[in-house]
Amino acid sequence: MIIRNRDELLSHGQVEGRRQVLDILEAGMAAGDPYDNVCKALRIEGGKLIIGSDEFPLGPMVGHNMTRPRPFPPGPLVLDLDEIGDIYLVGGGKAAQRQAEAIEDILGDLITDGHVNAKKGDQIRLKRVGVTLAGHPSPDEDSVAGAQKIVEIERRAKKGDIVFMSESGGGTALLTLPAPGLTLRDIQDVNRCLYLEHGAPMPVANAVRFLLMTLRQKHSRHVGDATLIMFSTEERPPRNPVSLDPPRTITDEYDYAIFLLKEYGCWDEIPEAVRQFLLRKDPAYGKLRPEDWYDKPHFRIRVMGPEYMLAAAERKAHELGLNAAILASALSSVESRVVGESMAYIAREIELYNRPLQAPAVFMIGGELVVTTGKDAGEGGRNSEFVASAATRIVGSRRIVIGSADSDGSDGPTDYAGGIVDGYTVERAAAAGLDVAEELRRHNTCGLLRGIGDAIHTGVLRTNVQDLRVMYVGPQEQKS
Numbered sequence: 001m002i003i004r005n006r007d008e009l010l011s012h013g014q015v016e017g018r019r020q021v022l023d024i025l026e027a028g029m030a031a032g033d034p035y036d037n038v039c040k041a042l043r044i045e046g047g048k049l050i051i052g053s054d055e056f057p058l059g060p061m062v063g064h065n066m067t068r069p070r071p072f073p074p075g076p077l078v079l080d081l082d083e084i085g086d087i088y089l090v091g092g093g094k095a096a097q098r099q100a101e102a103i104e105d106i107l108g109d110l111i112t113d114g115h116v117n118a119k120k121g122d123q124i125r126l127k128r129v130g131v132t133l134a135g136h137p138s139p140d141e142d143s144v145a146g147a148q149k150i151v152e153i154e155r156r157a158k159k160g161d162i163v164f165m166s167e168s169g170g171g172t173a174l175l176t177l178p179a180p181g182l183t184l185r186d187i188q189d190v191n192r193c194l195y196l197e198h199g200a201p202m203p204v205a206n207a208v209r210f211l212l213m214t215l216r217q218k219h220s221r222h223v224g225d226a227t228l229i230m231f232s233t234e235e236r237p238p239r240n241p242v243s244l245d246p247p248r249t250i251t252d253e254y255d256y257a258i259f260l261l262k263e264y265g266c267w268d269e270i271p272e273a274v275r276q277f278l279l280r281k282d283p284a285y286g287k288l289r290p291e292d293w294y295d296k297p298h299f300r301i302r303v304m305g306p307e308y309m310l311a312a313a314e315r316k317a318h319e320l321g322l323n324a325a326i327l328a329s330a331l332s333s334v335e336s337r338v339v340g341e342s343m344a345y346i347a348r349e350i351e352l353y354n355r356p357l358q359a360p361a362v363f364m365i366g367g368e369l370v371v372t373t374g375k376d377a378g379e380g381g382r383n384s385e386f387v388a389s390a391a392t393r394i395v396g397s398r399r400i401v402i403g404s405a406d407s408d409g410s411d412g413p414t415d416y417a418g419g420i421v422d423g424y425t426v427e428r429a430a431a432a433g434l435d436v437a438e439e440l441r442r443h444n445t446c447g448l449l450r451g452i453g454d455a456i457h458t459g460v461l462r463t464n465v466q467d468l469r470v471m472y473v474g475p476q477e478q479k480s
Helices: 015-030 033-039 095-109 141-156 186-198 201-214 219-223 253-263 272-280 306-319 338-351 382-391 423-429 436-441 443-451
Strands: 042-045 050-052 079-080 087-092 112-120 131-133 164-168 227-233 298-304 321-330 362-368 399-407 417-424 466-471
Touching: 015 306, 015 399, 015 417, 015 466, 033 095, 033 298, 042 095, 079 219, 087 141, 095 112, 095 164, 095 227, 112 141, 112 253, 131 141, 131 253, 141 219, 164 219, 164 321, 186 201, 186 272, 201 272, 201 306, 201 443, 219 227, 219 306, 306 362, 306 417, 306 466, 338 362, 338 382, 338 399, 382 399, 382 417, 382 436, 382 443, 382 466, 417 443, 423 436, 436 443, 443 466
Parallel strands: 087 112, 087 164, 112 131, 164 227, 227 298, 321 362
Antiparallel strands: 042 050, 050 079, 362 466, 399 417, 399 466
């Protein structure tokens, strides 16, 4: 079982509805494991190394500016094992160790060397390459030390060698290697100010942070003429790209980063060294240039995304006999509290009027919301804030249950994946001496849910396909 404290979560409240919500969350989170898909995309047959498949084709590297079309092989990349030089395995991200585990199991002692940065709290599972357990969501000294090992390995690769790169969301913190002139503390301060205190969505935070680092999104510069194959667990569904629209007057990525920092009120709060670095506009740390990658065998294979999680959750809901719908696969960059209250009102609509779905029903949402905490936040995250805010709008309902969990097993900087609430939650909190409205104001929602036995505990899940939110409305009660 992925949800470790299931018995506690089913010991109170609307038990049957909670059971169904937890079943759906469990099915969805289990489907986010990238291991099997990596095995479909990489195999050895008859002395040949086969990379890619019809289901998981070779594609362009993330972050590459495709200013002119580049042809990709019409099928898998097939290489003679006798003609391959050294094989390296590196990586970083919440799903990086799980993907690398599959690569290790396939290639075995063909791997020459490697190193992967995984999130602290995970167990070291790799046998042939090194692993550094590093800090997330705030990078730490281990993030830097492990990233330095990865860069050194990448720079050893030469033409005829293969570098397998296992990457996923979370890699920005886990692979932190500050550009010259910047320190780990500088990066930590930017992360805290922009993402945590001022509530900038992750794409905005990354548009700034990527420029401050040597490694993230820049592997092609280090690998050079070696073959680079990036296996990627993607945070967003296919055909649903992040859209950032800078003002038309801004064409330079450094000017855009400065614009974003000012837009979110951070420019005067970040370290002076960061301001000066951005103003210098060093091209060595900007986006990859065509000469970094265009004529080189550098490819990316997308092996996992939130569509797997959402589809599995929907299938489970149908198996449970529920009318089910995915309302949005990537509802992101919106304040969690606002969305929680809004979804509660939709659940009420089903409860009262059987629209837009007829009960018993469930609707699901993927994506990554935000919480603007300010400087004095309690213990919480976007999933716990979502369900706590929803709880204030379903008070007294005997049919609504709402659950939300992060696919990686940790909701923000907490040790819990999220939480589950129903129409009895606010009353139960009051009986425990907790005021839901006050805990929301303090952004102490994980502490709130843990105090009443409603925080979901999974441990580290070794994937990252954003969050799964499940809103359930049970059948109309029969009159006696």
